[in-house]
Amino acid sequence: MRCAACCALLNSEARIxxxxxxxxxxxxxxxGAAAAGACAAPSAPADxxxxxxxGDIARCKHPDPRWSGAADTAAVVGAGLAADPQAxxxxxxxxxxxxxxxxxxxxxxxxxxxxxxxxTWPAPGNHEYYTKDAAPYFAYFGERAGxxxxxxxxxQWRIYSLDSNLQGAAQARQLAWLKDELARELAHEPxxxxxxxxxxxxxxxxxxxxxxxxxxxxxxxAWVLLQQAGAELVxxxxxxxxxxxxPQDAHGNADPRGLRQxxxxxxxAYPTPFLRWRNNSETRDASRNGxxxxxxxxxxxxxxxxEATPPQLPNASPPDRGSARCH
Numbered sequence: 239m240r241c242a243a244c245c246a247l248l249n250s251e252a253r254i255x256x257x258x259x260x261x262x263x264x265x266x267x268x269x270g271a272a273a274a275g276a277c278a279a280p281s282a283p284a285d286x287x288x289x290x291x292x293g294d295i296a297r298c299k300h301p302d303p304r305w306s307g308a309a310d311t312a313a314v315v316g317a318g319l320a321a322d323p324q325a326x327x328x329x330x331x332x333x334x335x336x337x338x339x340x341x342x343x344x345x346x347x348x349x350x351x352x353x354x355x356x357x358t359w360p361a362p363g364n365h366e367y368y369t370k371d372a373a374p375y376f377a378y379f380g381e382r383a384g385x386x387x388x389x390x391x392x393x394q395w396r397i398y399s400l401d402s403n404l405q406g407a408a409q410a411r412q413l414a415w416l417k418d419e420l421a422r423e424l425a426h427e428p429x430x431x432x433x434x435x436x437x438x439x440x441x442x443x444x445x446x447x448x449x450x451x452x453x454x455x456x457x458x459x460a461w462v463l464l465q466q467a468g469a470e471l472v473x474x475x476x477x478x479x480x481x482x483x484x485p486q487d488a489h490g491n492a493d494p495r496g497l498r499q500x501x502x503x504x505x506x507a508y509p510t511p512f513l514r515w516r517n518n519s520e521t522r523d524a525s526r527n528g529x530x531x532x533x534x535x536x537x538x539x540x541x542x543x544x545e546a547t548p549p550q551l552p553n554a555s556p557p558d559r560g561s562a563r564c565h
C-alpha cells in the first residue's frame with residue numbers, strides 16, 4: 239500500500255518551501271524527491287526485505303539540524319520507511335561528529351535520524367569511542383546495540399553487526415562469537431526445495447577503500463570467517479563517499495566466491511575525496527549525500543544508491559544500481 243498521507247504531506251512541504259523560501263532550492267529538491275519515492279514506490283512484497291544503510295551521519299557543528307546533511311538523508315529514509323512498514327535501517331557507525339557525546343545524540347542525531355530509532359540496527363564507529371567506552375552510543379540505542387555486536391534475521395537473510403573498533407581480547411571474543419554463530423547457522427540445513435539463507439555483515443571500518451582513510455585491516459579475520467561461511471555482503475562507512483567493490487577475498491584478490499563490499503559513508507556529515515583507487519573497485523561517487531537501499535530476496539539481492547542531494551560535481555555519474563545472486 240502506498241503511503242498517501244506521507245506523499246501528500248511531503249508534496250505540500252515542498253510547495254511551501256518553494257513559495258516561502260525561494261533561496262533554498264536544495265531543501266525543496268530533497269522534499270520533492272522524498273515525495274516521489276513515497277508516492278511512486280509500493281511497499282515490498284512480504285518475501286522481500288528492504289534495508290536502508292549508511293554511516294557518517296550527523297555533523298553537530300551545523301547550527302540547526304533541520305537544515306543539515308543528516309536531515310537530507312533522513313528525508314529519503316523516512317519516505318521509504320513510510321511506504322514499507324517492514325523496511326529497516328542499518329547504520330554503519332559515526333552517528334555523530336565530532337565525539338559521540340550524549341548531547342550530540344540528543345541535539346544533533348535525534349532530531350533527524352532519531353525518528354526511526356525503533357527501526358534502526360546500529361554499528362559503532364570510531365567517533366563514538368572518542369567518548370569513553372562509547373557509553374552515549376550504547377545508552378542511546380539500548381538493547382539494539384547489543385555488546386557492540388549481535389545477529390538478527392531479516393526475511394531470508396542472516397545479518398551480523400560487528401564492532402570494528404575492538405582490539406586484543408575484546409576482538410578475540412567477538413571473533414569467537416562470530417565463528418560460533420556462523421557454525422550454528424550452517425548446521426541448519428534448509429528445507430527441501432528452499433533457498434539457503436544469504437548472509438550480510440556490517441561494521442564501520444572498511445577492509446577495502448579508495449577514500450582518504452584507505453583500507454583498514456582490523457576486520458580481515460572476520461572477513462575470512464564470513465567467506466568460509468558463504469556470506470555475500472559487507473557494508474561499511476568511515477570514508478565519506480560511496481564505493482562498490484566486486485566480490486573478493488580477505489587479501490584483495492578477485493573471487494566470485496568472495497564478499498562484495500559497499501562503502502556508504504554518505505549519511506550527511508561532509509564529503510571527502512577519493513585518493514587512490516583500489517583493485518576490484520567497480521563504482522565510486524563522492525559527489526553527493528545519499529543512502530544505499532538493498533532489497534534482499536531469497537537467493538539474490540538488488541542495490542540502489544538513493545541520492546539525498548543533487549551532485550556537487552560536474553558530469554557526475556548516475557546513482558549506482560544493480561543486482562546479483564547469492565552464492
